[in-house]
Amino acid sequence: MSILVIADHDNKALGGATLNVVAAAQKIGSDITVLVAGHGANAVAEQAAKVSGVTKVILADQAVYAHQLAENVAALVAKIAKNYSHVLAASTTTGKNILPRVAALLDVSMVTDIIAVESANTFKRPIYAGNAIATVQSDEAIILGTVRTTAFEAVANDTGSASVESVADAENAGVSTFLSEEILQSERPELAAARVVVSGGRGVGSAENYHAVLDPLADKLGAAQGASRAAVDAGFVPNDMQVGQTGKIVAPELYIAVGISGAIQHLAGMKDSKVIVAINKDEEAPINAVADYWLVGDLNEVVPELVSKI
Amino acid sequence: MKALVAVKRVVDANVKVRIKSDNSGVDLTNVKMSINPFCEIAVEEAVRLKEKGVVSEIVVVSVGAKEAQEQLRSSMALGADRAILVETNDEIGALEVAKVLKGIVAEEKPELVLLGKQAIDDDSNQVGQMLSALMGSGQATFASQINIEGDKAQVTREVDGGLQTIELSLPAVITSDLRLNEPRYVKLPDIMKARKKQLDVKSPADYGVATGTKLNTIKVENPPERKAGVQVSSVDELVEKLKNEAKVI
Numbered sequence A: 001m002s003i004l005v006i007a008d009h010d011n012k013a014l015g016g017a018t019l020n021v022v023a024a025a026q027k028i029g030s031d032i033t034v035l036v037a038g039h040g041a042n043a044v045a046e047q048a049a050k051v052s053g054v055t056k057v058i059l060a061d062q063a064v065y066a067h068q069l070a071e072n073v074a075a076l077v078a079k080i081a082k083n084y085s086h087v088l089a090a091s092t093t094t095g096k097n098i099l100p101r102v103a104a105l106l107d108v109s110m111v112t113d114i115i116a117v118e119s120a121n122t123f124k125r126p127i128y129a130g131n132a133i134a135t136v137q138s139d140e141a142i143i144l145g146t147v148r149t150t151a152f153e154a155v156a157n158d159t160g161s162a163s164v165e166s167v168a169d170a171e172n173a174g175v176s177t178f179l180s181e182e183i184l185q186s187e188r189p190e191l192a193a194a195r196v197v198v199s200g201g202r203g204v205g206s207a208e209n210y211h212a213v214l215d216p217l218a219d220k221l222g223a224a225q226g227a228s229r230a231a232v233d234a235g236f237v238p239n240d241m242q243v244g245q246t247g248k249i250v251a252p253e254l255y256i257a258v259g260i261s262g263a264i265q266h267l268a269g270m271k272d273s274k275v276i277v278a279i280n281k282d283e284e285a286p287i288n289a290v291a292d293y294w295l296v297g298d299l300n301e302v303v304p305e306l307v308s309k310i
Numbered sequence B: 001m002k003a004l005v006a007v008k009r010v011v012d013a014n015v016k017v018r019i020k021s022d023n024s025g026v027d028l029t030n031v032k033m034s035i036n037p038f039c040e041i042a043v044e045e046a047v048r049l050k051e052k053g054v055v056s057e058i059v060v061v062s063v064g065a066k067e068a069q070e071q072l073r074s075s076m077a078l079g080a081d082r083a084i085l086v087e088t089n090d091e092i093g094a095l096e097v098a099k100v101l102k103g104i105v106a107e108e109k110p111e112l113v114l115l116g117k118q119a120i121d122d123d124s125n126q127v128g129q130m131l132s133a134l135m136g137s138g139q140a141t142f143a144s145q146i147n148i149e150g151d152k153a154q155v156t157r158e159v160d161g162g163l164q165t166i167e168l169s170l171p172a173v174i175t176s177d178l179r180l181n182e183p184r185y186v187k188l189p190d191i192m193k194a195r196k197k198q199l200d201v202k203s204p205a206d207y208g209v210a211t212g213t214k215l216n217t218i219k220v221e222n223p224p225e226r227k228a229g230v231q232v233s234s235v236d237e238l239v240e241k242l243k244n245e246a247k248v249i
Helices: A017-026 A042-049 A070-081 A093-106 A207-221 A229-233 A299-309 B037-051 B066-078 B094-108 B127-135 B188-195 B235-245
Strands: A002-006 A031-038 A054-061 A086-090 A110-114 A116-119 A122-127 A132-138 A143-147 A163-166 A176-183 A196-200 A224-227 A254-258 A275-280 A293-296 B002-006 B009-011 B033-035 B057-064 B082-087 B112-116 B138-149 B152-159 B162-169 B172-176 B199-202 B215-221 B230-232
Touching (some): A031 A070, A070 A176, A093 A110, A110 A122, A176 B138, A207 A299, A224 A229, A275 A299, A293 B235, B037 B057, B037 B138, B057 B066, B066 B082, B094 B127, B112 B127, B138 B162
Parallel strands (some): A002 A031, A002 A086, A054 A163, B112 B172
Antiparallel strands (some): A176 B162
16 A cells, blocks of 8 residues: 655645654554645655655646645646555645635545545545534545645654655646735634634624624633634624535644624534534524533623633 | 526535434435525526626536426526436435536537535535546635636635635636625526426436546434533633633633
């Protein structure tokens, strides 16, 4: 079993998601190569070489890979993939953008959102917004899959000593160009990797109230902040804070849902959290069914009181 | 320009699904079915582009059972001009659906192909990317804004850190995210009009595609249940439980 892992990165640092994907790869085999496709990404390759369990790093450092456009990166991966039995990427927007394209180029089916490795060709994945778990077996010659990062514990990032090999390929499909990006700046931990997440829903009422009520709680707990789709659609917070089937999937140790009713869509994104706390004025809110502790009350009074007592 | 939009018939988003007792799949008998929400957004976007004078004709296509005609009719009521149903009762995987769509693209030659970013039943998020690869075109997944000028499309995509804008040469494949638009309500006269619109029925074999998939579903089961929680009556009790029982703060 030789496994190719596509590194998640921003050309400067290796994304934490890669450590979870390597953990999933280790359940399949021990011959693990990490591909870093980017531009000016030497530091990323060096970090990847130190990841526990990685035997080789391939660095494709070319201007055409600078923004990881799917057309260019998929062509490169498809070329390299022919020497491997498995190709894995994180279920991030980048992984989901690129890997299905690679699969079609290789004429193979692909598995999305692997949450468990049963054997080298059998995996578990959630379907119907996490309301069912399917066990699927792939009969393809090369097995491609994206890995739900919260389902695998990250491997160490400082014990490996892999070799780094550069490749000169510069695939340019010439059909797409990067124009611009708006990346959100935040001092809080990254949502998908945070130990504690504080989320607000429609019940917080407004953008001002979201920050007035939830910022102090998140600060006190060192938590990342999330939101339900209703809060995002109402304009309280930007969409990359959305937790749910169509947003981010999180599984922190503690998830505090404030003013969130708990639609299926939202539950799909957080119901694997270790401890769930719901603060809601509605005694019948569906969120209570998955919560370990729920408190019925006015969030504008309860949350500040909570901040003062922890 | 011509736009092709792919739609899927799926279990309605508000239905709580039940697993069959033999663990072979999800029980779909007597369950409310609808157009996949992401597909509806893709249709709405095509209609808006037509209203702006960018798109001249909208063809909707669905691959699946005969009943998917209902979703094609709803798409035509939203504003699509005609429909193609590629009818099959067999299981068909994402790669095979992409191949059928590739066959339709070769016949219809649309400049723009719109799909939803994922179907809410299998949650695969693959077909648009696969189709784009088969076409050798550019792709813009998770689109929240589309601007078409001449033979280029500028698309803003929802990515993990925020937003990214890319430019594609047409023809191209774009998959819609939830925030792309809010689909309109269909009026009764439009439903009546949609009944008269053209709907062609084809089969996967017409496009040289065999049904089936090399991903075999061995088992479908319920997710592990969470143990029932407790209601706490005060903030003090909550803090006490989080500190001493759950030990998370």
